[in-house]
Amino acid sequence: MCGLVGIVSHKGVNQEIYDALTVLQHRGQDAAGMVTSDGGNLHLRKGNGLVSDVFRQAHMQLLQGRTGIGHVRYPTAGSSTSAEAQPMYVNSPYGITLAHNGNLTNADELKADLFAEDLRHINTNSDSEVLLNIFAHELQQQRALDPSAAEIFKAVAGVHRRCRGAYAAVAMVIGSGVVGFRDPFGIRPLVYGQRETESGTDYMLASESVALDILGFQMLGSVAPGEAVFISNEGKLHRQVCAENPRLVPCIFEHVYLARPDSIIDDISVYKSRLRMGEYLADRIVNRYSQRSHDIDVVIPIPDTGRTAALPLAHRLNVKYREGFVKNRYIGRTFIMPGQQQRKKSVRQKLNAIELEFRDKNVLLVDDSIVRGTTTEQIIMMAREAGAKKVYMASAAPALRYQNVYGIDMPAREEFVAHQRSDEEVARIIGADWLIYQDINDLKASAREGNPSVDDFECSAFDGQYVTGDIDDRYLEKLSLARNDKMKQRRETQFSPDANVLELHNHG
Numbered sequence: 001m002c003g004l005v006g007i008v009s010h011k012g013v014n015q016e017i018y019d020a021l022t023v024l025q026h027r028g029q030d031a032a033g034m035v036t037s038d039g040g041n042l043h044l045r046k047g048n049g050l051v052s053d054v055f056r057q058a059h060m061q062l063l064q065g066r067t068g069i070g071h072v073r074y075p076t077a078g079s080s081t082s083a084e085a086q087p088m089y090v091n092s093p094y095g096i097t098l099a100h101n102g103n104l105t106n107a108d109e110l111k112a113d114l115f116a117e118d119l120r121h122i123n124t125n126s127d128s129e130v131l132l133n134i135f136a137h138e139l140q141q142q143r144a145l146d147p148s149a150a151e152i153f154k155a156v157a158g159v160h161r162r163c164r165g166a167y168a169a170v171a172m173v174i175g176s177g178v179v180g181f182r183d184p185f186g187i188r189p190l191v192y193g194q195r196e197t198e199s200g201t202d203y204m205l206a207s208e209s210v211a212l213d214i215l216g217f218q219m220l221g222s223v224a225p226g227e228a229v230f231i232s233n234e235g236k237l238h239r240q241v242c243a244e245n246p247r248l249v250p251c252i253f254e255h256v257y258l259a260r261p262d263s264i265i266d267d268i269s270v271y272k273s274r275l276r277m278g279e280y281l282a283d284r285i286v287n288r289y290s291q292r293s294h295d296i297d298v299v300i301p302i303p304d305t306g307r308t309a310a311l312p313l314a315h316r317l318n319v320k321y322r323e324g325f326v327k328n329r330y331i332g333r334t335f336i337m338p339g340q341q342q343r344k345k346s347v348r349q350k351l352n353a354i355e356l357e358f359r360d361k362n363v364l365l366v367d368d369s370i371v372r373g374t375t376t377e378q379i380i381m382m383a384r385e386a387g388a389k390k391v392y393m394a395s396a397a398p399a400l401r402y403q404n405v406y407g408i409d410m411p412a413r414e415e416f417v418a419h420q421r422s423d424e425e426v427a428r429i430i431g432a433d434w435l436i437y438q439d440i441n442d443l444k445a446s447a448r449e450g451n452p453s454v455d456d457f458e459c460s461a462f463d464g465q466y467v468t469g470d471i472d473d474r475y476l477e478k479l480s481l482a483r484n485d486k487m488k489q490r491r492e493t494q495f496s497p498d499a500n501v502l503e504l505h506n507h508g
Contacts, residue, residue: 001258001408002086002101003027003072003207004190006170006178008231010199012036014063017070020204020211021051026260027101027207028072031085035097036068037174042095046071046085067178067233069170071099074409084126087172090133093140094147095174100128101207102166102188102407105470110134110162131167135159139173147176149230149238156181156228160243164470166251166406166458168223170205177232180205184243185467186225187251187406187458189265193217194237203231208263222266224248249467252457253408255447256397257305257368268450271308276449277396278309278366280442282316285364285394288436296392297361300324302368302379303351309396310366319364324357324383347378359387369397370430371410373417377430384431393432398440399423402464403479405471410461412480 003024007013017034032054033046045059051072055063071086087097104110107127114120114130118137122129138158142151152173159181166187170180182190193212195202204217212219223229226243250266251258261271285294298320301310304327314321328350363383370376376393383391399418404410413419418426427435444457460466 001027001074001188002099003211004069004099004101004168004170004180004205005071005207005211006069006099006172006180006205006231007202008067008178008204008233008235009202010197010235011066012064013066013068014060016215017068018051018055018060020206020215021070021072023211023214023260024072024207025051027258028074031073031082032071033073033085033087033099034063034068034070035087035089035172036063036065037172038065040174041065042089042097042174044087044089044097046082046087048082048085067172069097069099069172069178084124084128086128088126088129088132090136093136094176096132096136096139096171098128098132098135098169098171100131100167100169101190102168102183103127103405104130104163104167105165105405105468105475106163107165113162127165131159131163131169132171134162135169135171138162147173149232149236149240152176152179152230153228153238153240153242157242160184160226164468166468168207175233177230177234178203178205179228179230180223181228181242182223182225184226184246185249185458186222186246186266187249187467189250189254189259190223191219191221191265192223192229193219200235203235203237205229205231208259208265210260210263213262219264247455248453249456249458250454251406251408252443252447252459253397253404253461256443258408261305261308266451266454268447268454272450273447274305274308274368274396275312276446277438277443278312279316280446281309281366281394281396281436281438282313284436284439284442285313285317295362295390296364298322298324298357299364299366300357300383301366302376303327305368306366306396309368313364313366313394317364322357324354324363324386325351325379326354327351347375348382351379351382353382353386355386357386358383361388362390362392363388364392364394366394366396368395369400370395370417370426371400372415373426373430376417376432380431390433391431393427393430393435395435395437397438398443398459398462399426399437400461402461403476404461405466405475405479406458406460406468408461413476414480 005020032051035044047054087099104127139155168188168190195217226246230238255273259270299314301307
């Protein structure tokens with residue numbers, strides 16, 4: 001998963017892109033990048049690290065221009081080298097930069113086609129570079145000296161015909177403007193908004209509405225499945241659905257975990273979705289144990305995303321809600337860390353228990369999901385060490401048993417604790433007295449209530465159903481080999497040279 005932003009403004013955009021990327025930092029902490037345009041020149045800075053690490057004052061001073069795009073990354077395809085940080089650039093036609101969130105499921109096939117038919121060279125293992133070159137080739141086919149919105153939309157239509165998988169992208173075409181587009185299923189999110197100024201209307205695209213909010217943009221809506229939104233350098237907004245038979249099937253994991261709770265995605269409040277997850281989960285506990293027979297003394301969330309679901313759950317069960325863990329916010333996400341020992345060490349650094357909330361109590365812990373079980377096992381152990389009599393576990397999401405192929409960096413399926421195991425077996429492994437998962441239909445209902453027009457939700461990590469229809473066992477096996485712990489550890493040892501500011505001049 002990654003975070004995207006694109007701005008066309010009447011003033012310099014470097015600081016605003018920086019601020020937006022900082023707000024979207026939760027979507028990617030591996031690398032960050034920004035490219036701006038002040039007419040015919042591009043100014044690019046990207047590298048590994050957090051936004052605050054990649055951009056220093058000297059870099060910001062060079063990132064001049066009233067148009068630009070930005071990106072924060074978790075590596076889900078390719079490697080974690082700074083060479084694959086985004087935005088990516090190609091000089092023909094016009095000079096185009098692109099930032100991408102998602103995963104192309106036919107990237108290998110496209111890469112071969114680009115070389116053999118389009119005569120384009122791909123220099124990295126990133127499917128984002130493939131997407132950029134597909135878009136560039138389709139735009140070049142229009143043979144326009146100064147591409148219009150209609151010609152850019154034809155190029156996006158060509159992308160939809162050729163690319164499969166999940167992709168939300170923002171691209172800057174030098175001399176023309178910024179375009180944002182979304183795959184025909186709308187799997188990965190993309191929103192857009194406007195801001196009125198004395199000089200005219202500014203426009204912005206972003207992965208989440210919270211980025212619009214902090215910069216004073218009014219959200220106009222989500223980019224529809226298969227739709228492209230083009231903002232010209234003159235400040236004109238154009239929209240067009242460029243894919244045939246689009247369907248809105250967004251990723252449910254945005255609501256479970258990925259997105260910030262204060263974001264609106266596809267007209268659905270992430271916060272309200274998570275509240276409803278807690279209510280449905282409470283109903284499952286009541287149906288299983290009845291309101292009177294459960295012996296839960298206190299509900300304690302695992303911070304941060306377990307918090308929103310835990311509060312209504314405790315209210316519906318009529319038991320106390322307490323904060324039992326203090327979180328160190330300077331430790332990375334444990335489910336993408338290579339190696340079990342590193343994850344276990346990280347959990348202890350990440351959380352500390354408040355003993356008085358556990359001592360001599362039957363505790364129900366609530367988390368957004370359970371992936372490998374490493375984190376959950378350590379947390380349950382911490383709860384027992386703090387004096388809990390019994391420790392129960394509730395997951396606001398169903399059991400994760402299948403790989404996500406659409407842009408979320410999850411492990412090989414064999415590394416999921418629930419893979420080919422029953423709920424009771426998982427409970428024993430993580431050390432819980434009992435474990436309860438969310439029902440998948442309840443999970444869908446939690447989000448669909450915010451927007452009944454959603455056709456369905458992409459839930460492949462839970463049900464193994466891949467909406468694009470092109471995923472088979474051979475593809476999943478190949479993905480497992482690329483994402484297992486051994487391969488991640490190998491990538492971690494690769495040398496990643498620091499990136500410098502590049503001045504890219506368009507002489508067209």
